[in-house]
Amino acid sequence: MRVSIWTILVCFAVAAFGPMAAAQELTLDSIAKLAERGNRVQALRQLDSFLEARPSHFEALLLKGDLLAEIGQTASAEAIYGSLIEAYPRRPEAFNNLAVLQAREGRFEEAADNLLGALETHPSYRVAYENLGKVYGQFASQAYSKALGVQSSEASGSLDLTLLSNPLPIPEASPSLTAEPPSASLASQRPQVELPQASASQTSTAPPVQHPPMEATESQSRTEPPRALPSPPTQAQASQTTAPETLTAPSPDAQSLPSQPPTVPPPAEAGVASAVRSWARAWSEQRVDDYLSFYSPSFRPQGGLARTEWASQRRSRLQSPTFIRVVLRNLLTPVLEGDRAIVTFIQSYSSDNYADVVEKRLVLRREAGEWRIVEEVTEP
Structure with a gap:
């Protein structure tokens, strides 16, 4: 056939x-x-x-x-x-x-x-x-x-x-x-x-x-x-x-259609937000020296503590827990005033012996090209 x-x-x-x-x-x-x-x-x-x-x-x-x-x-x-x-x-x-x-x-x-x-x-x-x-x-x-x-x-x-x-x-x-x-x-x-x-x-x-x-x-x-x-x-x-x-x-x-390009925030605002997230990550990972490096030498602790006393207290509080988790949400677009920036957000903190959620405001200043925290306020 x-x-x-x-x-x-x-x-x-x-x-x-x-x-x-x-x-x-x-x-x-x-x-x-x-x-x-x-x-x-x-x-x-x-x-x-x-x-x-x-x-x-x-x-x-x-x-x-x-x-x-x-x-x-x-x-x-x-x-x-x-x-x-x-x-x-x-x-x-x-x-x-x-x-x-x-x-x-x-x-x-x-x-x-x-x-x-x-x-x-x-x-x-x-x-x-x-x-x-x-x-x-x-x-x-x-x-x-x-x-x-x-x-x-x-x-x-x-x-x-x-x-x-x-x-x-x-x-x-x-x-x-x-x-x-x-x-x-x-x-x-x-x-x-x-x-x-x-x-x-x-x-x-x-x-x-x-x-x-x-x-x-x-x-x-x-x-x-x-x-x-x-x-x-x-x-x-x-x-x-x-x-x-x-x-x-x-x-x-x-x-198959090309997507619209994502909206990219201005470099200064993006740099502030990135610095704040890196600060929270260092806190979560209990990298004490990295965490403290995000604070300016002119940082004024809340409550009237001397900076050296505050740094010693923070070092102890980061090293003592077996774990720390810090999550930031509602991180609003930073308000820029020249070389200063103001950021507000809600901070969720948890460790093996304590957990809380607070509203927080950070004031940062650009120093030697890096954003450093000069004021940290926990809202009532």
């Missing part, structure tokens, strides 16, 4: 381009809706097909991590979140979601570090603030129980933390978050996941896991009760910093 050359070419084209065409027919919206109906295993299989053509697709990998976490494959989900953090260090979602899984296993220090990372990338994420408040509350509760010699009654698994983009709505790529492309394809970093056989409960009736927000509670061992953790920034406050994006699924055509 003779076979025409056209028949051979058609068969070759189907074999070569069939899988790619099938992957292009899949959309994240349809996959996410499938997962929302409880068909998580089938959704994961479709995600794998989708990722064959787009191995570094952020939204698809994030959704896969969320679904793996929901079906109990925590290690695989953590591996995906970790690879996303390396490839997309300016996006907060993977930081937050990895922290959620770590906190559920009682790894609170790791969780706090990743939540701080999320807030570094996007200072207005309400979910990250709420999660961090709950983790800090657990820290304080454990410290209080340890001081009393009793076991904490709250298990780590009972912390109701919230995943970002879990699994809908799928976040739209934002210029400010995607300015730094992935350094390498994530195809080799994605774990090989052995999917279980779909059961009736997974394919039809199982609803997606919901993570409702919950007020943070804290217990401290200090005799003076710390101030309550304030509510996350209001819409008016958030508009002065960075407003959270509305997260929607991008269309295939939109993904």
